[in-house]
Amino acid sequence: MTLLPRDIILFFVVFGLIAATGFFQSWNVALGIVNMGLISAIMALGVNMQWGYAGLFNIGVMGFVALGGLGAVLVAMPPVNEAWAAGGLRVIAALLLGIATVIAAHQAMRRLPKGRTKVFVVLAILIVGFFIYRAVLDPATAAIEKVNPAATGYLGGLGLPVLFSWPVGALFAAGAAWLIGKTALGLRSDYLAIATLGIAEIVIAMMKNEDWLSRGVKNVIGIPRPVPYEIDLQNDPFFVARMTSWGFDPVTASSITVKLAYSGLFIIVLIILLWLSQAALASPWGRMMRAIRDNEDAAEAMGKDVTARHLQIFILGSAVCGLAGAMMATLDGQLTPGTYQPLRFTFLIWVMVIVGGSGNNFGSVLGGFLIWYLWVMVEPFGLTFIQFITSGMADGYWLKAHLLESAAHMRLLTMGLILLLVLRFSPRGLIPER
């Protein structure tokens, strides 16, 4: 499980591409690509654990990423005391009632003898519980959302440093994964896929809709940063003097410094995760996982608990995606539920894993960087390409205007094409599993 010279060359090529953007365009853009590339690499690592190690088909990545982002808000934003006074305890009571209802229904389902009574009792518990839950919750949320709706209108978070939110985001995603895994992992692969797709949509619907929790489509902005603000750096005479003496423009230098600080944090996380994943894959546990993936029946016959192992890896992989989600919300400094789209946050991550090489952690990292680079750069490249094609056409010709206008949609086409080409001609990816 080590890197071959060929793999190292591939890494150098990708970083060379990004560096070229830095030289020819701007280092700000290049570092932006690096930072999102790091986050994408972590998401791809998470998906690779599920798909590459264990063969689980999870297309609900978006939901776990969004839950991680929610974690960042709930940990790092300052609490809104008036909102807590208005209905905080009532919301908690409602949530506890909701959980109690589900547990009661689950217990009834397990304890009662089979038959009509059981169905009736379970349904009754669920329906009555739901109405009680709504009766307790609705007035509280209405009161909370009335508290200064333009600026807050939600409960806020705990006001802790944002770095704490990273493990919390991972925990949120892990919790959701546990729930899904418990219900859906026994299903066939296609059904699991649809189930995860559904869960992801529900998570997004919840975040858009439950204003008391996440401000919904009003977005949470200004999540505190773990790194200094550009404006503070620019006002810091020491920083300005140092940068001017090195011959940099202080404004550009400040934004690059901030981006570099983020990169540093993300690289630490990526290296730790990569080391852990590599160690896990090389351990007996990793061999067992691959054995289960390659032949479930044989592994089961050898006494391996396939369902439990699947649940385990599903939770681990989702937690990694949640971690990446929290990191992304930290980088953006905001949570905008409206921007979570399956093409971008689920299927693009899948392209990264497949192109990089499923089953190989380094492949996922490479795929994360490469595909993110392309995702960003295809738009300007596409525009240049279209300008070249249409250069022969007269200005004002409808086709030329239309083509130029549509150039922005080239990226979806390109991603699909890359995925299909890799699947066809190099199905094991750029850095195959060894």
Place this chain on the structure above:
Amino acid sequence: MIDLLNAIVALANFVIVPAIVYGSQLALGALGVTLIYGILRFSNFAHGDTMAFGAMVTILATWGLQSLGINLGVFPTALLALPIGIAGTALLVLATDRLVYKFYREQKAAPVILVIVSMGVMFIMNGLVRFIIGPDDQRFADGARFIITARDFKEKTGLSEGLAIKSTAALTVVVAIIVVILLFWFLNKTRTGKSMRAFSDNEDLALLSGINPERVVMITWIIVAALATTAGVLYGLDKSFKPFTYFSLLLPIFASAIVGGLGNPLGAIAGGFVIAFSEVTVTYAFKKVAGYLLPEAWEPDSLVQLLSTDYKFAVSFAILVIVLLFKPTGLFQGKSI
């Protein structure tokens, strides 16, 4: 008594009619998914975007016809453009099959690989649609807007509740019924249809009895293109055309097909209506209906809405999970590969 009638009319107007229309659209979509699953043996994630592509070709043809001054009077012009849309989509999916899917079929690749391949196709189709027509809303419905407007209904019946039936709604149901009858006639009565069912039931036996698999696959794709285009156009006429909406239809469509039993056409139709009725019922605010039915003292203050409409996906999903937990192969006997 009048209150009861009013309640029924309100329920029909806001729940039953929309659910039947939406259910027909889902059923047509789910039929396409289920046919691919039965014959080509994979879950086609590009189906939502195939619908979008079909609708797009139809819209372009509709605009062409409209600019030539051709229309169908009270019917939407899109009906006339539908065959063009179907032909365009059929060409696209046949080309996709030849260029992409055929290779994996010959390799006898695992179904999950084909699913990932269909993800790539989904990206390309999605990009194509956005590239050609743009990501924005397009309205292309013309002809009569309503069969009965709420006001006419109130005047004629003297009730205080109105029942409005959009012409697109009626059209959706009628076209869906015709398409389903044609499909079942084809599958059950014609030689080709029978060979398709044989192929779906047992591939090896079908091959032994001399059925040409490539022909079956080709006809399946053409039928799927027709179903997807019809579903896409009906949905676009009834609501509006926006590429992203079609992508997000994927979840309710798959939920319908799975709830009914993947690979079973009858199940796909039943599943479509189960999903549509539950989505609409659970997200409808029953205040009005309850207001008519309950004595005044009991009248509710709240909207009596179980879940906000944004949670309609949650409903599809919940139904899906419940059915799978109790009947793992769906309501009707589906197949599993």
